[in-house]
Amino acid sequence: MRLLVVEDEPTLQAQLSDALHAAGYAVDCADNGVDASHLGETEPYDAVVLDLGLPRIDGVTVLKSWRASGRAMPVLVLTARDSWHEKVAGIDAGADDYLTKPFHMEELLARLRALLRRAGGHASAELRCGPLALDTRSGRATVDGQALQLTGHEYRVLAYLIHRRDQVVSRAELVEHIYEQDFDRDSNTVEVFIARLRKKLPPGMIETVRGLGYRLVEPQ
Numbered sequence: 001m002r003l004l005v006v007e008d009e010p011t012l013q014a015q016l017s018d019a020l021h022a023a024g025y026a027v028d029c030a031d032n033g034v035d036a037s038h039l040g041e042t043e044p045y046d047a048v049v050l051d052l053g054l055p056r057i058d059g060v061t062v063l064k065s066w067r068a069s070g071r072a073m074p075v076l077v078l079t080a081r082d083s084w085h086e087k088v089a090g091i092d093a094g095a096d097d098y099l100t101k102p103f104h105m106e107e108l109l110a111r112l113r114a115l116l117r118r119a120g121g122h123a124s125a126e127l128r129c130g131p132l133a134l135d136t137r138s139g140r141a142t143v144d145g146q147a148l149q150l151t152g153h154e155y156r157v158l159a160y161l162i163h164r165r166d167q168v169v170s171r172a173e174l175v176e177h178i179y180e181q182d183f184d185r186d187s188n189t190v191e192v193f194i195a196r197l198r199k200k201l202p203p204g205m206i207e208t209v210r211g212l213g214y215r216l217v218e219p220q
């Protein structure tokens with residue numbers, strides 16, 4: 001899962017970026033409305049954390065422009081304390097949830113998990129596919145209750161596939177959702193991650209759909 005964090009306060013931006021990385025997400029950051037607007041228009045984020053008080057273009061305007069151009073990714077807005085009118089403006093502009101500053105990072109992580117879950121049509125924080133379970137709260141994956149040892153990239157690939165279980169996910173889509181913008185992307189490495197995951201999962205769980213991509217399914 002790849003996220004965009006838009007926050008102009010450097011300390012908070014760094015805290016958000018660190019916490020989200022630690023939780024297994026790929027994270028891009030912007031510190032002003034112009035960059036945020038551009039990134040949100042052009043990159044396929046799974047969710048966005050958007051501060052509303054931003055330099056150059058304010059957050060509500062950025063959000064409205066995304067929604068006007070059909071960008072439907074879940075957006076969690078950050079609002080100033082005691083600013084109920086900001087919350088109203090944010091929700092009216094198309095925000096899916098909001099948090100008031102200061103907030104606890106655990107709450108932000110929980111709200112993001114809920115947004116990502118709903119976007120994928122899942123009701124529970126634990127995603128399952130046959131014997132495979134992925135607990136999005138702890139970032140732990142298990143097969144029949146046995147923990148899988150996964151690298152950061154393997155976790156991102158598996159998390160993306162299980163959010164879209166039974167659907168075909170192309171290699172290009174995986175590349176866009178597991179790497180950050182500045183990363184030297186090489187779609188061949190996706191094949192390497194898939195090969196490693198296949199060794200760790202029961203046989204047949206990651207199907208190759210020729211010419212289209214991969215699909216996570218229950219083992220036969």
Ligand code: CA
Pocket residue numbers: 007008009051052053054
């Ligand atoms: Ca701000």
